[in-house]
Amino acid sequence: MKLLNLGILAHVDAGKTSLTERLLYAAGVIDEVGSVDHGNTQTDSLALERQRGITIKSAVVSFAIDDVTVNLIDTPGHPDFIAEVERALSVLDGAVLVISAVEGVQAQTRVLMRTLQRLRIPTLIFVNKVDRRGAQSAELLKSITDRLSADVIAMGSATDLGGRAAAFTPYGRDDAGFEAAMIELLAEHDDQLLATYVDNEEMLSYDALRARLAEQTRRALMHPVYFGSAITGAGTDALIAAIRELLPATEGKVEAPVSGSVFKVERGRAGEKIAFVRMFSGAIRTRDRLRFHSSSRVDEGKEAKVTAISVFDGGSVLTKPEVTAGQIGKLWGLGDIQIGDVIGDGSGAVQSGHFAPPTLETVIAPAKPSDQGNLQVALSQLAEQDPLINLRQDDVRQETYVSLYGEVQKEVIQTTLANEFGIDVTFRETTTICIERLDGIGAAVEFNKADPNPFLATVGLRVEPAPVNSGVSFRLEVELGSMPYAFIKAVEETVRETLRQGVYGWEIPDVSVVMTHSGYSARQSHAHAVFDKSMSSTAGDFRNLTPLVLMTALQEAGTTVYEPMHRFRLEIPTDTVRGVLATLTRLRAIPQVPALGAETSVLEGEIPAAAVYQLEQQLPGLSRGEGVLESAFERYQPVTGPIPTRPRTDNDPLNRRDYLLHVLRRV
Structure with missing residues (x-):
């Protein structure tokens, strides 16, 4: 078949x-x-x-x-x-x-x-x-x-x-x-x-x-x-x-090694996680132990046992003992699996990242303050099903941010929370999500047991601009055996987390980070005493020091804030072109030369994502209700005018005094 x-x-x-x-x-x-x-x-x-x-x-x-x-x-x-x-x-x-x-x-x-x-x-x-x-x-x-x-x-x-x-x-x-x-x-x-x-x-x-x-x-x-x-x-x-x-129908390679891709995750009636998997080769059977990993982080694989399998067949979803190459199945038992994870080597999968990330965000809050804890649990489950919701928790202000593609998505989240979780929520005004990109190369280092470093760790980092859409890369210029791997891993994980908020508070999506210095205090204690972490390095020392070093390097490199731009196409009555062009100018759009027709004309160009909604609201009045607007994300462009900042949700490693007060309770 x-x-x-x-x-x-x-x-x-x-x-x-x-x-x-x-x-x-x-x-x-x-x-x-x-x-x-x-x-x-x-x-x-x-x-x-x-x-x-x-x-x-x-x-x-x-x-x-x-x-x-x-x-x-x-x-x-x-x-x-x-x-x-x-x-x-x-x-x-x-x-x-x-x-x-x-x-x-x-x-x-x-x-x-x-x-x-x-x-x-x-x-x-x-x-x-x-x-x-x-x-x-x-x-x-x-x-x-x-x-x-x-x-x-x-x-x-x-x-x-x-x-x-x-x-x-x-x-x-x-x-x-x-x-x-x-x-x-x-x-x-x-x-x-x-x-x-x-x-x-x-x-x-x-x-x-x-x-x-x-x-x-x-x-x-x-x-x-x-x-x-x-x-x-x-x-x-x-x-x-x-x-x-x-269209290309094929017979799957059942005898080949297991390879699949998770494209959807949902929760069952009992709250259990269910993964939708497209099989590219091999077969998965009930009670098999599966190894799966993020498509971008092969080294961080996890393993779990499949407890049940369903396969789509003849308009129904049938319980089966296995799902084989070419089929789409539902797997139970993989509690840590996420959308986008790869089973096996994932050979045959189309690469992800085809569409732009969300360019809008808003603060979501429960109508009843007592629902705050339940809201966090509910949003976490929604984020499992749609990772691009991208929850951001601001512990300082006790606020939760969610990323959006548009206003309809906000309504869907609101209705889903009310119907499935019994939580009524309100939203703050939607704002635009910018990003930061490096201007140059920056480096910083702090040494173990050397002022002003209060942590038992040596961390040196160099940051370099990376090509657009290449993501964050982390590599070593120190010997892998120069200190325990757990400490190096702690630095890498903290680097990735810290880059979500750059110098101006916006994420830095494309950057190469190099670890240039490392050092630690070996496990030791006073005579006849147990382990004393005041004398020995722990992963916490590296997690706490890394943000300070990374932010110093980012400041030396310098960053520029970029805002999302949409490409637009407008079909409007020819006699309204002048008024529409004036509005586009006020909205900071960059129109091309209009294609003028006898009755209908076409305007194309770019417009800041933040202004698209305003244009949609004003267009009916400008075009006597006859205007048709198409717009879609095109690229990021450097912000002109005042630099927008984003409130930080971390301990603000840009302010060393406040950061140390939060982390150590002392300076």
């Missing part, structure tokens, strides 16, 4: 979940097609999903197409839940990108397509809602070509658009125009085909062209486009056939 892990992706309200229902109905998994409006869909299981009519959490359901078992993953479409999509991408063999025939290519559509192309995930495009008034065909195909990819080919024609009779007719071997279009597009990536066509056009049979189309689609070089309606079923048979023909 061949296996295919398939993702359904789309901008919100393009009909992604409805298409999932139609595919399950066609496969015989469900007896009737559920409705998002009625809240009875198979994959939207959360009460809040049914209430709002949007997907919040990724859901998995299995069905068969002939000899291929498809594990279908329905992902959120709203930009606020982009982290859920990111995690799903790491386990996909192929994808269907859904576009509304009425709304067309939207902001999230472009973000998703760019990511699918960058990760080389084979992708089919399904244009949904051809039965809706205002549906487009030829115009939308041109928009897809212009704004998503030039490597697309329509696989049929849509007729009677805008009504219940709308239909999709696949092209066949008798459609000369389709054959010519295939040759032209396939030749862009196949020199041999081009040479064959030039030498003897008749040598290229229709079947040979379809085979090459399948081969290029599986290599993510070509994106076939289908039209249809998930509500009426138009075009879905052709899409199902394309999933079987054009």
Whole structure:
């Protein structure tokens, strides 16, 4: 049996979940097609999903197409839940990108397509809602070509658009125009085909062209486009056939070493942790002891015994004795496992980090002060399911910060806490999350038993700028055996923790840290006495000294605060361009030269993330309600004007006196 892990992706309200229902109905998994409006869909299981009519959490359901078992993953479409999509991408063999025939290519559509192309995930495009008034065909195909990819080919024609009779007719071997279009597009990536066509056009049979189309689609070089309606079923048979023909189903290597990736974590009814695992090779059986680790920290592996396994099969989740290569399973018993963890070597997994981190944060507080402890427990469990919530605890002010992608996510957190944990919460105003980057190289060292160092430890650190998105690296210029490894590990862990708050309080995400000096006082005691930690170094000495040394090095290197920038695209009436440009200037946006049209014009450029919400609020008044805004995170740029600072939540190693008073109760 061949296996295919398939993702359904789309901008919100393009009909992604409805298409999932139609595919399950066609496969015989469900007896009737559920409705998002009625809240009875198979994959939207959360009460809040049914209430709002949007997907919040990724859901998995299995069905068969002939000899291929498809594990279908329905992902959120709203930009606020982009982290859920990111995690799903790491386990996909192929994808269907859904576009509304009425709304067309939207902001999230472009973000998703760019990511699918960058990760080389084979992708089919399904244009949904051809039965809706205002549906487009030829115009939308041109928009897809212009704004998503030039490597697309329509696989049929849509007729009677805008009504219940709308239909999709696949092209066949008798459609000369389709054959010519295939040759032209396939030749862009196949020199041999081009040479064959030039030498003897008749040598290229229709079947040979379809085979090459399948081969290029599986290599993510070509994106076939289908039209249809998930509500009426138009075009879905052709899409199902394309999933079987054009996407890469494989037979898993069961005899190979175990390799898998955790893309989702949830809690069971008894509060137990359940890990969703995509298996790339090998097999996991009940009672196996599994070793797992973070994809970036192989040296910090953990081990636990699998106590139960469920596998997605035929629309159900069945208890099984094992989960094998290619399958998606649910594992119990792995109490320390986290989203993004790798089982085995993780070979075959798509690298994570495809989307930008959250650029907003807010303070969350319980409505009842007595719920503070329960709130911490509840938020910790939510962070297990979505690590990018990124909790920050300010013990000084007794406040908790959560990271966000948008205001809708705030509402979801609030409702989830109320419904699942019985905790009512309030939020403070949302603020922008900046980062810091190093200006140069800095170094510092403090020696054991030498003033002003009160700790029994020697730590020397050098900080150097690192490439964007390279993360934090830690390496040694001291001998590994110069002191106990536990002390070196304490320094590394403290370095990573301290870098979450740089000179101005913002995280420093990309930096190389080198340990240049080390030293310690060996274990000793007074005569005939037990161990005396006042005479011997402990890991605590290194954990307490490292922030002081690191901050001194960072100050010497200097840091610059960067703010998140969004790329925007505005479609507005031409006669409103001047007023919109004036507003963009006030919001510190950087617009490009407008593309002026007779009635509608397009403005593109960059705008600070902090100003996007203001632009959304002002746009209807500026454009008579006709303006359409797309925006997505683009990059970080140095802050101009006053440097924003972030309140520190640590003991402030920038202030040595206060730091020592907190840590040692003395200076």
